[in-house]
Amino acid sequence: MTKSGQLFILSAPSGAGKTTLLKKVMRDVERLAFSVSHTTRSPRPGETDGVDYHFVSVDEFEAMREQNLFLEWAEVHGNFYGTSRPAVAKQLEQGVDVILDIDVQGAAIITGDKSVHAVSVFVAPPSLAELERRLRGRGTDSEETIMVRLGNAAKEMSCADDYEYLVINDNLEVAATTLRAVLIAERSRGHRLPSGEPINLGALTK
Numbered sequence: 144m145t146k147s148g149q150l151f152i153l154s155a156p157s158g159a160g161k162t163t164l165l166k167k168v169m170r171d172v173e174r175l176a177f178s179v180s181h182t183t184r185s186p187r188p189g190e191t192d193g194v195d196y197h198f199v200s201v202d203e204f205e206a207m208r209e210q211n212l213f214l215e216w217a218e219v220h221g222n223f224y225g226t227s228r229p230a231v232a233k234q235l236e237q238g239v240d241v242i243l244d245i246d247v248q249g250a251a252i253i254t255g256d257k258s259v260h261a262v263s264v265f266v267a268p269p270s271l272a273e274l275e276r277r278l279r280g281r282g283t284d285s286e287e288t289i290m291v292r293l294g295n296a297a298k299e300m301s302c303a304d305d306y307e308y309l310v311i312n313d314n315l316e317v318a319a320t321t322l323r324a325v326l327i328a329e330r331s332r333g334h335r336l337p338s339g340e341p342i343n344l345g346a347l348t349k
């Protein structure tokens with residue numbers, strides 16, 4: 144039987160660089176999948192349906208919600224976002240670790256469910272001033288959208304202590320090394336022997 148994959152939660156205020164960091168780390172960590180969320184927000188230039196998000200209408204989102212197809216969902220910055228329960232379950236069953244890029248509300252839902260084991264990581268910008276520079280520098284959002292995201296940032300930052308790990312995305316290389324280290328360390332926990340068998344110390348010393 145294949146050993147089930149692990150769930151990782153990554154949250155950050157918008158503009159902290161979570162997407163950039165994730166893309167970098169996912170290039171060189173194998174057996175790791177990104178959970179493609181459903182959202183009612185419009186695609187940004189350069190985003191692809193089914194890759195960055197599944198872009199759906201409010202009606203489609205509500206229909207999925209009514210069928211209990213979301214592991215968690217939340218309204219974030221005025222749009223709906225949700226994680227597909229069957230998609231995540233399938234990847235975990237195949238022994239693939241799954242990263243959920245979700246907001247602080249979604250993270251609280253998952254970590255509050257004691258039947259689900261997830262490792263949580265918060266990505267913080269070095270300062271709120273730098274966060275604003277990055278949001279503006281990204282060049283994908285209207286002034287109104289930027290203001291909504293900045294307005295929510297302080298509250299989101301106050302949730303950082305609820306996470307097991309904190310990664311400060313100041314220098315991208317350093318942040319990527321730190322995130323990789325977290326993933327690798329969590330995979331290496333002693334109780335996660337591939338066979339599921341306890342270690343036979345006697346056999347090791349013969």
Ligand SMILES: Nc1nc2c(ncn2[C@@H]2O[C@H](COP(=O)(O)OP(=O)(O)O)[C@@H](O)[C@H]2O)c(=O)[nH]1
Nearest residue numbers: 157158180216217219224225226244245246249
């Ligand atoms: N709860 C929840 N939050 C999500 C999900 N997908 C994305 N988000 C969060 O929604 C927020 C907005 O994401 P996005 O629209 O891509 O904007 P960005 O953060 O400015 O790049 C971020 O905090 C994401 O982590 C999801 O499936 N569930």
Ligand SMILES: Nc1ncnc2c1ncn2[C@@H]1O[C@H](COP(=O)(O)OP(=O)(O)O)[C@@H](O)[C@H]1O
Nearest residue numbers: 157158159160161162163277281312313314315
């Ligand atoms: N460590 C960093 N230093 C400087 N700029 C960064 C860093 N990480 C990301 N960025 C830039 O900040 C902007 C926001 O990054 P993005 O990954 O879209 O953030 P998020 O997914 O958290 O909303 C992008 O223009 C990105 O290139």
